[in-house]
Amino acid sequence: MRKQKYDLDEELTKPYFKLENVVNGIFTAANTLYGINMEELKDVPSYNPNVVTTYKVTDAEGNLLGIFTTDYLPRPSKRGGAWMNNIREQYVDAQGNMVRPIIVNVGNLEEYLTIDEVQTVFHEFGHALHGLLTQCNYPSVSGTNVTRDFVETFSQFNENWAFQPELLAQYAKNEKGEVIPAELVEKINNALKFNQGFMTTELCAASILDMKWHELESIEGIDIDDFEQQVCQQMGLIPEIGPRYRTTYFNHIFSSGYSAGYYGYLWAEVLDKDAFSVFEASGNVWNKELATRFKQTFLERGGSEEPMVLYEQFAGRKPDNDAFLRGRGLK
Ligand SMILES: [Zn+2]
Numbered sequence: 610m611r612k613q614k615y616d617l618d619e620e621l622t623k624p625y626f627k628l629e630n631v632v633n634g635i636f637t638a639a640n641t642l643y644g645i646n647m648e649e650l651k652d653v654p655s656y657n658p659n660v661v662t663t664y665k666v667t668d669a670e671g672n673l674l675g676i677f678t679t680d681y682l683p684r685p686s687k688r689g690g691a692w693m694n695n696i697r698e699q700y701v702d703a704q705g706n707m708v709r710p711i712i713v714n715v716g717n718l719e720e721y722l723t724i725d726e727v728q729t730v731f732h733e734f735g736h737a738l739h740g741l742l743t744q745c746n747y748p749s750v751s752g753t754n755v756t757r758d759f760v761e762t763f764s765q766f767n768e769n770w771a772f773q774p775e776l777l778a779q780y781a782k783n784e785k786g787e788v789i790p791a792e793l794v795e796k797i798n799n800a801l802k803f804n805q806g807f808m809t810t811e812l813c814a815a816s817i818l819d820m821k822w823h824e825l826e827s828i829e830g831i832d833i834d835d836f837e838q839q840v841c842q843q844m845g846l847i848p849e850i851g852p853r854y855r856t857t858y859f860n861h862i863f864s865s866g867y868s869a870g871y872y873g874y875l876w877a878e879v880l881d882k883d884a885f886s887v888f889e890a891s892g893n894v895w896n897k898e899l900a901t902r903f904k905q906t907f908l909e910r911g912g913s914e915e916p917m918v919l920y921e922q923f924a925g926r927k928p929d930n931d932a933f934l935r936g937r938g939l940k
Contacts, residue, residue, distance in 0.1 A: 615800040619723050622797060625781040625789040626722040628681060628730075634780030635734040638770045642900035643742065643908075644669030647677065660684065661713070666741050675699065675710040675741040681730075683717040691716040691729045693736035693764075698748035710752060712740040724797055728768050735767025736760075742908040755912035757866065758873035759880070762916075763907065766881040772797055773894060802938030807850060809875075809937055814846050815853035816872035819862040823869035833857060875933075880920060882936040883928035 611617060636647045647664040655661045655678060666674040678696070696711040714733040718726055736753055739760075745751035753760055770776055774794055781789040821840045825831070837856050846852075854861070861867035884903065888894045906923040920928060934940035 611800055611803045615796060615803060617724075617796045617800040622724060622789070622793060623721040624783040625777075625793075626724075626727050628718055628720055628722060630780050630782060631722055631727055631730050632679065632681075634771070634776060635731055635767075637779050638731075638767075638776055639734070639738060641776075641895055642770075642897070643738070643904050645674060645742070646671075650676075673709055675712060677737060677741060678711070678713040680713060681716040681718045683719075687715075687717060689717055691718075691733050693733050693740065693753070695740055695752060698754070699740075699743045699745060699751045700748040701746045710740050710743065712737045712752075724800070727771055731768045731771040732764045735764035738767065739763040739908055739911075742904055743911050744909040745911045745913050747913075750912035752911050756916060757870045758876045759912075759916040761874055761877035762880040762884070765878055766884060769881070769885045769888075770894075772801075775895065805937035805939060809939065810846070810850045811853040812875055814841065814844060814850065815859070816875060817844050818852045818856065819859070819867070819871040820869055822856070822862065878936070879930055879933045880916075880928055882932040884920075884923065885936075886932035887924055
């Protein structure tokens with residue numbers, strides 16, 4: 610249906626999204642917004658010199674921000690998926706010395722990326738920026754050590770730049786060096802809104818189901834399927850749409866730290882899209898002044914302050930769901 614309605618053929622887009630070009634894209638975006646520079650380091654210690662690329666990250670004045678390592682390619686012993694890890698947190702030690710972070714982005718990517726994978730690379734680098742730009746005293750609250758319903762704000766926020774025409778013109782080039790045609794970019798941006806009614810509903814349903822399980826004070830005599838059915842009925846879910854995860858394999862909420870917190874993905878998106886709308890409202894999504902404020906208010910401060918206090922400092926108001934709905938094509 611996506612191909613039919615939106616006429617987007619990923620075989621046509623893939624040649625423009627070579628992994629090394631996309632990496633160039635995330636670095637260019639970060640340089641434009643936050644003034645940071647990445648310099649590749651050779652012969653530095655790493656867990657596997659054959660598979661990782663390591664960069665020294667500096668700010669506009671040349672000060673060291675941290676070390677960033679990428680480990681994007683698949684290999685037989687590797688876990689699936691993509692993630693960001695802190696090899697070392699940022700903190701100020703007992704003698705008052707600044708310790709800068711060491712951050713890694715891991716993936717399982719081929720040489721040419723799908724649209725989804727391009728977003729993943731921007732996403733994980735958003736976490737990496739949160740980890741690298743941090744300026745906190747304590748490792749327990751530096752970088753991405755923020756509340757669970759806040760942490761995805763910065764990874765998702767970074768995805769907003771992936772398909773901006775000005776950036777694509779710099780990184781999305783095929784073997785001949787031709788930039789991705791505008792018509793294809795328009796198709797990508799339209800296709801990103803495909804099926805969002807369904808997806809938003811299944812995510813909301815899973816979030817509510819999660820809450821309902823964790824509101825229980827006792828599970829005595831509860832039948833899992835009956836309970837799930839009941840919750841779905843209460844929320845008025847139509848039979849054609851189920852919760853994103855059914856109870857019996859809803860890993861997030863029983864063993865992965867998202868107990869009563871699955872809503873965090875959607876809530877972070879409300880924040881990330883609302884924050885991005887501040888950039889849009891300025892008439893320039895590459896607004897440096899706003900990017901600096903974003904960096905100083907959020908990326909440098911980790912979990913050292915309440916999320917909503919930080920949010921109001923950045924936007925001058927509380928977020929609303931308008932930009933979230935527009936971002937998903939629902940408004
Ligand atoms: Zn993430």
